[in-house]
Amino acid sequence: MDTQALKDSWHLVSRSGDQVPLYFYSVLFLMNPDVRDMFPVSMARQRDKLVGALGKVISNVDRIEEVVPVLQQLGRDHRKFAVNSTHYPAVGQALLATLEHFLGDRWTPALAHDWTQAYNLVAQVMIDAANDSSKVSPPWWEAEILSHEMRTLGIAVIRARLNYQYPFRPGQSASISYAMRPRVWRFYSFANAPRQDNTIDLHVRMVDGGVLSSALVMGARRGEMLRVGAAVGERLTLTADVQGDLLMIAGGTGLAPLKGLVEQIAYEGPTRRVDLVVGARHSRDLYDYEALAKMAAEHPWLNVVPVVSHDPFYRGTRGYAVDVALQGWRGQHVYVCGSEEMAQATVGRLLDAGVPTEQIHFDEFTSDKGRES
Template sequence: MDAQALKDSWRLVARSGDQVPLFFYSALFLANPETRDLFQVSMASQRDRLVGALGHIVSNVDRVEELVPFLQQLGRDHRKFAVVTEHYPAVGRALLATLEHFLGERWTPALAHDWAQAYGLVAQVMADAAADAAKTSPPWWDAEIISHEQRALGIAVIRARPNYKYPYRPGQSASVSYALRPRVWRYYSFANAPRQDNTIDLHVRMVDGGVLSSALVMGARRGDVLRVGAPVGERLAISADITGDLLLIAGGTGLAPLKALVEQVMYEGPTRRVDLVVGARTSREFYDLEALSKMAAEHPWLTVVPAVSHDRFYRGTRGNAVDVALQAWRGQHVFVCGSEEMAQSTVGRLLDAGVPHEQIHFDEFTSDKGGES
């Protein structure tokens, strides 16, 4: 397979922007009308969630071995969209038709063969993982909201109880959907380590014009039911080889998975020190300080430092979370979570300050998940 030809041809096709998903979905829905029901009613804001990721992932088939865990998670997770094995060839045909349309005479038999092979390989990994998962877990969990607290500046802390045992690891996320916005799925991170009572906490920040976050923050109520997909994400795991102290840097609701890591250390029995720096522009954005301060007061191995970057009059620690954190860096592994911008700039600063690459673990709240590949 000529992997470079796949990448080059996808780059060419992607230049046609929104025309690409428009063509892809027309081809898919025309040939397989039953697939229309899997997608949102309004596709306008949505068009590129699948197609961009599809082209990007398939054209990276030369890294397929490295991508296997991600593709398996994606395949397991696709069951929540009601995707079944029979849909894979349909999507493959629509993808090939799209490529043929946009590549014109550059669409040679050899290239067509390579794309078909690459798609087949990726689809097989996803479909096999989905079939395996179907033996042991539901396509999604229904989780009843048992408490919903609106906290600072459009941030809600939601506690929900899935209807079956929900297995996940601290640091992971899952995509969530809510009846007010049918078939809209977005990722949220678990803010707690798994509990005996199976409850999960989510920290949701309302994004301007955001379809799901606004419904979850403003519309959701106690008693409502969320759909929760399979847990995903490996980036923020405290793996067995991470033995020493930890330095955690949170931006906004990026606190959620890091709080789950603090709880993991707490449940495992504290064998390490944890320094958590929670960054915000102004102190009004701190939405969980009460709980964090309580944890720090109860556990001497834990230090929590709230850091404010944009308020000259703030009486506590001022500065960017990363600058404050670097003052506490003594060679620990560093975990970072926040918006894409926060995570990227924080990682850049850490590297500049000499923190070794392999000691930096980060996740970012992007608006799509295809980027994980």
């Protein structure tokens, strides 16, 4: 398989921007009207989710060994859309038709053969994982909202109870949907470690134009139901190779998965010191400070440092979380979570300051597009 040709051709196709998903979905829905119902009612903001991912994943098929675990999670997670193995050929067909349309003369039989093989390879990993998981877990879980607290104007902390046992590790996230916005799914991190009573905490920030986040923050009420997909994500979990003290840097609701890790350490019995630096633009954005201060008072191994960047009247530490964090870096592993912008800037600063790459843990997905918190 000529993987360079796959990459080059995808690069060419992507130059047509929004026209690409527009064409893809027209072909897909025209040829398979039954799959239309799997997608959000309004596709206006959605067009890019599947098509961009398809091109990126498939044209990087030479790294398939590396991405198998991610594809398996994706395959398992696709069960929440009611996708089954019979739908894969339809998506493959629409993808090939799209490539052919945008590549014109450059679409050769050899290229068509390679794209087909690459798609089938990726699809099979997803299908196998979905089939395996269907024997042991449901396509999604239902969760009843037990409490909904508005912490600031645009941030709500929601506690919900899952209808049955839900396996996840602290630091992971799951896609969530809410009956008021049918078929719209967005990823949120759990702000807790697994609990006996099957409850989860979500920190939801209302994002400009975010259809799900605004409904969850402004509309969701106690007693209503959420749907929760299978837990995904590895990068922010505590793996066996991460030994010793930890330094955590949170921006906004990126605090959620880091709080989950702190809970895990508390449950497991503290064997390490944790410095958690929580950054916010204004003091009013420190939406979970009370809870964090309580945890710090209970656990001597936990040090919580709130840092505010854009509030000249703030009496505590002012500046950027990463600068304050670096003052306390003594060789610990560093966990980072926040908006895409914050995570990128923070990781850049850490690298510049000499923190080794393998000691920096951040989740592109957690602080990336496709998510509303």
